[in-house]
Structures are given as structure tokens and as C-alpha cells.
Amino acid sequence: MDTDDATLIERSARGRPDAFVEVVRRHEAAVHGFLARRAGRQAADDLLGEVWLRAFAARGGYDPGRADARPWLYGIARNVLRAHWRARPEPGPAAAEETADPWDEVVNRLDSAALMRALAAGLRALPAAERDALLLVAWEQLTPAEAAVALGVPAGTVRSRLHRARAALRPLLARDPERAERTR
Amino acid sequence: MADPELDELLRALGPAEPPGPGALEAAREVLWSAVAGEMLAVGPAGGAGRARPGTAARPANGTRRRGQPGA
Numbered sequence: 001m002d003t004d005d006a007t008l009i010e011r012s013a014r015g016r017p018d019a020f021v022e023v024v025r026r027h028e029a030a031v032h033g034f035l036a037r038r039a040g041r042q043a044a045d046d047l048l049g050e051v052w053l054r055a056f057a058a059r060g061g062y063d064p065g066r067a068d069a070r071p072w073l074y075g076i077a078r079n080v081l082r083a084h085w086r087a088r089p090e091p092g093p094a095a096a097e098e099t100a101d102p103w104d105e106v107v108n109r110l111d112s113a114a115l116m117r118a119l120a121a122g123l124r125a126l127p128a129a130e131r132d133a134l135l136l137v138a139w140e141q142l143t144p145a146e147a148a149v150a151l152g153v154p155a156g157t158v159r160s161r162l163h164r165a166r167a168a169l170r171p172l173l174a175r176d177p178e179r180a181e182r183t184r
Numbered sequence: 185m186a187d188p189e190l191d192e193l194l195r196a197l198g199p200a201e202p203p204g205p206g207a208l209e210a211a212r213e214v215l216w217s218a219v220a221g222e223m224l225a226v227g228p229a230g231g232a233g234r235a236r237p238g239t240a241a242r243p244a245n246g247t248r249r250r251g252q253p254g255a
Contacts (some may be wrong), residue, residue, distance in 0.1 A: 017218075017222045018223070023218065024211075024212060029208070035212075040201070041201035041202070042204070044203065048207065048208070049210065049214030051211075052211055056219070116197055119197060120197060135198065138190075139194065139195060139198040167189055170190060173189065173190060
């Protein structure tokens with residue numbers, strides 16, 4: 001019934017730029033959530049407009065074969081977050097790339113239960129690429145193929161990263177006493 | 185390949201805080217500025233006449249709802 005995102009984006013690139021606003025209305029809560037989970041609400045509030053500007057500027061390159069724009073918007077939001085983190089005042093002469101992955105701040109916002117703390121620590125220990133893939137699937141509910149669009153890598157690469165990330169985290173669940181009791 | 189139990193726990197780790205009051209509208213306003221700028225630069229398609237800022241091609245269904253708390 002509804003016109004899909006790809007059609008609206010194409011329309012917006014062909015003389016009806018206002019058509020892009022409907023795409024934004026459809027996905028603004030999800031993209032804000034993506035930002036808020038990783039950077040907190042205030043930063044999400046501040047950065048959302050930048051996501052829309054970048055997406056609007058890049059809409060001419062949108063793949064019309066992708067009816068749902070959400071993975072593409074997450075990819076843009078991820079780049080905006082990285083730029084945001086790089087632009088922050090650095091605590092020292094650390095490499096800029098390091099400051100683009102402030103996972104400690106994310107962990108501070110997470111649940112404090114023991115298993116959750118263990119999981120958070122497990123996530124922190126994952127390579128950033130594996131963590132990004134896992135959280136796009138677990139937090140944003142993307143399929144591996146959609147996560148691949150957001151990350152700009154082949155779907156097979158995402159599947160491999162997911163497999164490694166889950167294999168690394170899975171033992172944490174087995175060590176949880178309550179969980180072990182329930183499954184006994 | 186999928187691991188629903190693990191993914192469920194991970195989901196519980198990452199609840200999203202809701203947007204601040206007016207945050208979504210403010211971000212949309214930023215977009216509207218770019219949209220209006222482009223419409224002024226190229227004019228609307230289909231020979232409907234030249235767009236004027238704040239008027240042309242803005243949907244009448246309340247897409248742009250400045251000043252509506254919680255919208």
C-alpha cells in the first residue's frame with residue numbers, strides 16, 4: 001500500500017526533494033534509537049539532524065533495489081557517530097581511531113546485573129567490526145544481509161563476524177549460575 | 185548460525201532512551217532547511233511553478249508540525 005523507501009528516495013532525487021521527509025518520518029525513531037544506544041540520548045538528539053543532512057546529500061547514490069532504507073540510514077548514522085567521537089576533545093595523544101570506539105562509555109549505561117556486566121565486558125573485548133555486526137542484528141534487528149548494507153561489507157563477511165562474535169560470547173552464558181540451574 | 189538466547193540478552197543490554205522533547209522535530213527542521221534550499225535552487229518538477237520557502241510541496245498532512253509537543 002505505502003510507497004516504499006526506494007521509490008520515495010528516487011522521487012526526492014528527481015525534482016521532489018520533499019519526498020525524502022517521508023522516509024525520515026518512517027525511520028526517525030529507529031535511527032534515534034541507534035544513536036542513543038551507542039552515545040546516549042543527548043548526543044542522539046544532537047546528531048540526528050546531521051544524519052538526515054548526510055542522507056539527503058547522498059540520496060542520489062541510493063540503491064533503488066533496496067526497498068527499506070533503514071540499513072542504509074544506520075550506515076550513515078554510524079559514520080556520523082564516528083565523526084562525533086573523533087571530534088571530541090581527546091584525553092591524551094591517543095590515536096584518533098581509538099577515540100572512535102568509546103565502548104567504556106557504552107558499558108557505563110548498561111544493566112548492572114552480573115551476567116549483563118559479563119556480557120558487556122565480552123562485547124568490549126570483541127573486535128569493533130564483530131561487535132558492530134552483532135549489535136546491528138541484536139539491537140537494531142537487522143538481518144545479516146541488511147547489516148552488510150549498513151557496514152558496507154559483503155553479507156558473507158557479516159555472517160563470519162557474527163559467528164565469531166557469538167562463539168566468543170556464548171561461554172559467558174554457560175557460566176551464569178542461574179542460567180545453568182534453569183537448564184539443568 | 186542464529187542464537188536467539190544470546191541475542192535476547194544482548195537486546196536487554198541496549199535499551200534505547202527515548203528522544204528528548206522536540207528532538208525529532210528539530211532534526212526534521214534541519215532536513216527541511218536543506219529541502220527548501222534545493223527546491224529554491226532548482227524549482228519544483230512538473231512545471232508546477234516556482235517553489236517558495238515554507239509553502240511549496242510541503243505535505244498538508246502534518247508532516248511538518250512545528251510547535252506540536254510530543255509530535
